[in-house]
Amino acid sequence: MPKQRSTHTRQLILDKATDLASLEGLEGVSIGRLADALGMSKSGVIGHFASKQDLQLATVEAARERFESEVLDAIEGEPGIERLRAMTERWIQYIEGEHFSGGCFFWAASAEFDGRPGAVRDRLAELTALWLDAIGAEARLAQRLGEIDDGEDPAQLAFELHAYVQEANWSYQLLERADSFTRARRAVESRIARVSI
């Protein structure tokens, strides 16, 4: 297979894998399941991955790339509190936009893998901690810029803002409550307004 076509096929497989994983879990993403979903032969899928763990790790990286291009690269605004607001808003929009059939890929994979030691769990912990800590770092910057009260703990603020968005994902996906994202936005806005100087 020409290299370019192979790369394209691999990407197609991984796009489907991230989507299936958000619905049915990473463990449910098997070679056979992917082949069925893509109308490919099993051997057409299997050639792209050395093992089940290799497929799972590649799926996590594909989800990371989507998060980077759809969320991180799309965050606008001045560094500090404006950017802190933009980070949470862009994240909410991303989950709300249902880029994955089963909601936030990382939330679903976190719950699935937190009790399964290994490379997949380690990578999920590393990536989700990066995002939580990026929110904390932006809050800290806002504080240094004099936009947030000195008495506020930026990591505590990040914990709470991050909690609202994960809660919205849970409430929307499981309870199917239409007000989930409105509630998250209201919580974020009032929490930030409270610490703003």
Next chain:
Amino acid sequence: MPKQRSTHTRQLILDKATDLASLEGLEGVSIGRLADALGMSKSGVIGHFASKQDLQLATVEAARERFESEVLDAIEGEPGIERLRAMTERWIQYIEGEHFSGGCFFWAASAEFDGRPGAVRDRLAELTALWLDAIGAEARLAQRLGEIDDGEDPAQLAFELHAYVQEANWSYQLLERADSFTRARRAVESRIARVSI
């Protein structure tokens, strides 16, 4: 098998099933996996359940019973804001106490089943909504008792309090951060203090 012994064995199986499900997911709880974990024969396990879905539903009910006896029945304090604080604190203690090897059973099962339509998903949604709404009802009562500001939306308050505890479970289970429960308590306390009259 005498009825009493059979009931006891069924309960043993379900205790193990809830624990395994918190670690590896409800879908991973198979008759074979349970038989291995309990040192029983497959036929010794299979007789207690009509189907895989029957086993999963029974596991959800076993988790509900544990939640009821360990959390609901242990909540003390006067109705209103005192009881609202006690509800969240008791819930945090329950998760912190690691009654399940993989953290909160309902959180793990929510993420796993939110994209799988059927009786298990429906029951998980029903039970978790009951708890979220019980927190909202207690906040509403506190408001009627004049303990919480009239301008506050009790359902919004419940969304945020519930979010802090789920976030702590996520942060402790996946990121292994030792301050997870301290952060949840701090968030709950400052949120309630802010609306108290």
